[in-house]
Amino acid sequence: xxxxxxxxxxxxxxxxxxxxxxxxxxxxxxxxxxxxxxxxxxxxxxxxxxxxxxxxxxxxxxxxxxxxxxxxxxxxxxxxxxxxxxxxxxxxxxxxxxxxxxxxxxxxxxxxxxxxxxxxxxxxxxxxxxxxxxxxxxxxxxxxxxxxxxxxxxxxxxxxxxxxxxxxxxxxxxxxxxxxxxxxxxxxxxxxxxxxxxxxxxxxxxxxxxxxxxxxxxxxxxxxxxxxxxxxxxxxxxxxxxxxxxxxxxxxxxxxxxxxxxxxxxxxxxxxxxxxxxxxxxxxxxxxxxxxxxxxxxxxxxxxxxxxxxxxxxx
Amino acid sequence: xxxxxxxxxxxxxxxxxxxxxxxxxxxxxxxxxxxxxxxxxxxxxxxxxxxxxxxxxxxxxxxxxxxxxxxxxxxxxxxxxxxxxxxxxxxxxxxxxxxxxxxxxxxxxxxxxxxxxxxxxxxxxxxxxxxxxxxxxxxxxxxxxxxxxxxxxxxxxxxxxxxxxxxxxxxxxxxxxxxxxxxxxxxxxxxxxxxxxxxxxxxxxxxxxxxxxxxxxxxxxxxxxxxxxxxxxxxxxxxxxxxxxxxxxxxxxxxxxxxxxxxxxxxxxxxxxxxxxxxxxxxxxxxxxxxxxxxxxxxxxxx
Numbered sequence: 365x366x367x368x369x370x371x372x373x374x375x376x377x378x379x380x381x382x383x384x385x386x387x388x389x390x391x392x393x394x395x396x397x398x399x400x401x402x403x404x405x406x407x408x409x410x411x412x413x414x415x416x417x418x419x420x421x422x423x424x425x426x427x428x429x430x431x432x433x434x435x436x437x438x439x440x441x442x443x444x445x446x447x448x449x450x451x452x453x454x455x456x457x458x459x460x461x462x463x464x465x466x467x468x469x470x471x472x473x474x475x476x477x478x479x480x481x482x483x484x485x486x487x488x489x490x491x492x493x494x495x496x497x498x499x500x501x502x503x504x505x506x507x508x509x510x511x512x513x514x515x516x517x518x519x520x521x522x523x524x525x526x527x528x529x530x531x532x533x534x535x536x537x538x539x540x541x542x543x544x545x546x547x548x549x550x551x552x553x554x555x556x557x558x559x560x561x562x563x564x565x566x567x568x569x570x571x572x573x574x575x576x577x578x579x580x581x582x583x584x585x586x587x588x589x590x591x592x593x594x595x596x597x598x599x600x601x602x603x604x605x606x607x608x609x610x611x612x613x614x615x616x617x618x619x620x621x622x623x624x625x626x627x628x629x630x631x632x633x634x635x636x637x638x639x640x641x642x643x644x645x646x647x648x649x650x651x652x653x654x655x656x657x658x659x660x661x662x663x664x665x666x667x668x669x670x671x672x673x674x675x676x677x678x679x
Numbered sequence: 680x681x682x683x684x685x686x687x688x689x690x691x692x693x694x695x696x697x698x699x700x701x702x703x704x705x706x707x708x709x710x711x712x713x714x715x716x717x718x719x720x721x722x723x724x725x726x727x728x729x730x731x732x733x734x735x736x737x738x739x740x741x742x743x744x745x746x747x748x749x750x751x752x753x754x755x756x757x758x759x760x761x762x763x764x765x766x767x768x769x770x771x772x773x774x775x776x777x778x779x780x781x782x783x784x785x786x787x788x789x790x791x792x793x794x795x796x797x798x799x800x801x802x803x804x805x806x807x808x809x810x811x812x813x814x815x816x817x818x819x820x821x822x823x824x825x826x827x828x829x830x831x832x833x834x835x836x837x838x839x840x841x842x843x844x845x846x847x848x849x850x851x852x853x854x855x856x857x858x859x860x861x862x863x864x865x866x867x868x869x870x871x872x873x874x875x876x877x878x879x880x881x882x883x884x885x886x887x888x889x890x891x892x893x894x895x896x897x898x899x900x901x902x903x904x905x906x907x908x909x910x911x912x913x914x915x916x917x918x919x920x921x922x923x924x925x926x927x928x929x930x931x932x933x934x935x936x937x938x939x940x941x942x943x944x945x946x947x948x949x950x951x952x953x954x955x956x957x958x959x960x961x962x963x964x965x966x967x968x969x970x971x972x973x974x975x976x977x978x979x980x981x982x
Contacts, residue, residue: 368783371775459770463823466735466764467787468830470754675754678738 365469365477373481376446380489387432388496394429395500402503433500436493436516440524441553443486448532449545451482452670456540475674479667482529490525494518510648511589515561518649523656523663528553530663530670537673560658566591568654571641578636579628587645598635685749688713688834688866689734693743696729702890703729707743709885709895711868713833716860718877718898719870721887722964727870728767730887731836734868735764747834760790763832767839769823773812777805777822781829788830796829799855817848821855828859837869841876853880874960884956886963893963898956905959908936908949920945926962937962 370377409415455461465471498505498517505513514520532549539545571591574584582593595603595611603611616630643651689711696704704726711717719727732738733745736752736759744751750758771780777800785791800807805818814822820840827835837856841849857880860867868885871877884901886894894901905925912934915927921942928935937954945951954962 365786367786371779371783372772458773459766459768460772462732462737462764462766463770463772463826464783464787465737466759466762467784468756468760468789469787470756470759472754678732 365474366481368464369478369481373447377485380485384489384492387436387493390429390432391496391500395502398500398503402506433497433516434513436497436521439493440486440490440521440528441550443489443525444528444532444549444553445546447482447486448529449536449549450542451478451529451533451536452674453536453540453542453545456536457542471674472671475671479533479670482533483526483663483667486525486529487522490522491519494521497521505587509587509589509645511587511643511645511651514565514648514651514655515557518652519656520652520659523659524557527659527663527666530666534666534670534673537670556662560655564658565651565655566643568651569643569647571643574640574642575637576640578632578638580638582638582640584640584642585644588642589645590640590642593638593640596637596639602639686712687746687749688715689745689747689868691730691734691743691745694730694733694740694745695742696726696733696738697741702741704733704887705742705890707887707892709892711866711883711885711895713748713866714864715866715883715897716856716881717866717868717883717885718874718881719868719885719887720874720877720960721870721872723872725887726890727872727887728838731764731838731868731870734834735762735836737764760788760830761833763827763830763835765820765823765827765835765837765840768843769816769819769840771811771819771823774810776809777807777811777814777825780811780822780826781807784826784829790831792829792831796825799825799828803851803855815848817844817851820844820848820852824852824855824859831863833864833866835865835867837867839870839872842871842873849876853877856880874957878956884960886960888964894960901959902953902956904940905954905962906938906940906945907952907954907958908934908938908945909952910934910946910949925959 452461455464464474494517497513501510501513501517505517510517515524528549531553532545535548535552536542536545539548572584572588575596576582578595582590584590592604597603597611609617612631613634616627616634687710689709691707691709694704694707695702707726707730719730721727729738733740734747734752736754747758748761750761752758752762772783775783781793781796781800784796785793797807800822803818803821805814805821811819811822820843824837824840827837840856841852844852853876856867856869859865860880869877869881874884878898881898883897884894885892896904906922908922910933912929912932915924915929915934915936918924918934918936920938922938922940922945924936924938926937936949937959
């Protein structure tokens with residue numbers, strides 16, 4: 365079984381390996397440069413009176429490289445499209461399922477081997493890529509927040525890869541043509557990832573709330589992921605996006621800007637504050653774990669569905 | 680359902696398959712003894728492919744059941760090892776070479792006849808190192824047959840194996856098949872909508888039409904049982920005799936009947952003649968063969 369799978373998919377494996385090697389070389393070189401720059405910037409900052417943020421002294425790397433690293437976001441999707449979706453759909457489309465399913469190998473064994481290798485490849489490649497990016501982003505992570513690049517480092521990319529491949533396989537078991545299966549995999553993967561990242565992820569753990577003065581830095585503690593910041597009135601009322609000039613005490617509207625400016629100092633004396641809601645930097649791994657768990661559970665369900673389709677239904 | 684005497688290669692009982700609301704195959708009961716080369720014939724859409732897929736376990740029946748060599752088709756290695764199957768249009772992994780396919784077969788089948796398969800392809804001068812997509816249709820069909828035979832199956836099922844081949848490739852394919860059958864104790868079913876291709880290599884026939892079995896017997900017996908009766912025109916309903924009418928054709932002066940004999944007594948006013956297998960088949964299929972003139976109506980299968 366394994367040798368057949370290898371013969372059928374060796375080109376994809378070579379291609380993926382080549383891409384990973386090129387990425388690794390680029391990231392290892394630029395990563396070293398960036399780490400050196402970062403250490404130098406820290407040293408210079410320590411030696412420079414009044415320097416509070418080493419990032420200001422740091423050359424943040426080459427734009428093109430940053431873009432390449434950000435583009436690793438789509439790699440799990442590519443696994444789903446090129447390893448997952450064709451796995452069953454191509455067999456059905458070419459009719460080769462009726463060739464291989466009439467050899468002396470049960471469908472369960474055939475599917476188990478195929479699924480196992482596809483998942484293993486996705487997990488290994490996804491994890492290797494994420495490990496490279498995590499290492500490469502160390503200075504960026506130290507200066508900003510790791511949450512900014514949540515989707516391309518840590519353990520989440522491996523989970524996305526497993527999910528994408530599982531999704532492709534499950535869709536291929538229903539839509540028995542390669543191109544429609546690819547398109548459907550693309551749509552569902554992107555849609556689901558976006559919905560989870562935008563609507564679910566901020567609430568994995570209850571955000572920490574912090575009340576700070578008007579005019580203070582609303583970025584939360586170092587490395588935190590700010591979910592929202594809003595104005596709190598003197599009686600505790602929270603103004604979200606609906607904060608409007610009419611909510612501002614008349615006395616605080618500065619006349620010399622055509623009544624468009626607001627005096628922060630005045631607001632503070634009238635009892636206004638800022639409420640910052642954030643996820644602290646030390647929650648990064650908890651969030652990675654929760655996100656990975658969600659996608660792994662989905663992946664397991666999809667694989668189960670694909671087995672049910674292939675084993676219990678007509679070929 | 681058990682195969683009591685063990686002499687049957689294939690047995691089905693009221694086998695049926697429904698796709699949505701359409702019956703692709705209905706009430707199919709056949710028995711094929713071991714060692715026969717069986718032609719599975721019928722018009723397009725008669726259920727030939729469905730029957731073969733049911734017999735190899737690629738499809739599960741909606742009604743009835745089937746046994747192949749006494750085993751129910753299913754996901755059991757013992758069963759899978761006993762059958763060889765070549766689907767319509769000879770599906771192969773296009774980018775893989777014949778060599779790759781042979782290696783695959785060797786890995787996936789415990790009873791693999793590697794030497795035999797290689798010798799067969801070599802004798803046909805089929806390149807084994809090129810992707811099979813670059814081979815001709817006839818060569819691909821031979822690779823497919825080679826793979827199916829190399830499993831050393833006891834029952835070989837071939838779905839329209841020669842339909843897409845030119846006459847020469849067709850002849851070569853059937854010659855390969857005949858040679859393979861001569862070698863061992865192999866039962867073969869091959870389907871076609873053209874009986875002509877298969878008549879020379881087959882000794883048994885199954886006729887499917889309108890999703891039902893119309894005929895399943897040894898060809899010699901089929902030929903012996905069918906006669907063409909020609910006589911003065913008369914009403915078909917009034918015809919009496921120890922036979923079932925398969926098909927009746929009325930011309931202005933004559934009545935022609937294709938009949939299946941059930942006894943010796945036939946009204947001597949009929950002119951009796953033997954009928955070729957193709958005409959018998961066409962008679963069951965309700966199509967015009969040589970009986971082209973006159974008003975035509977079919978009484979369908981009488982037995």
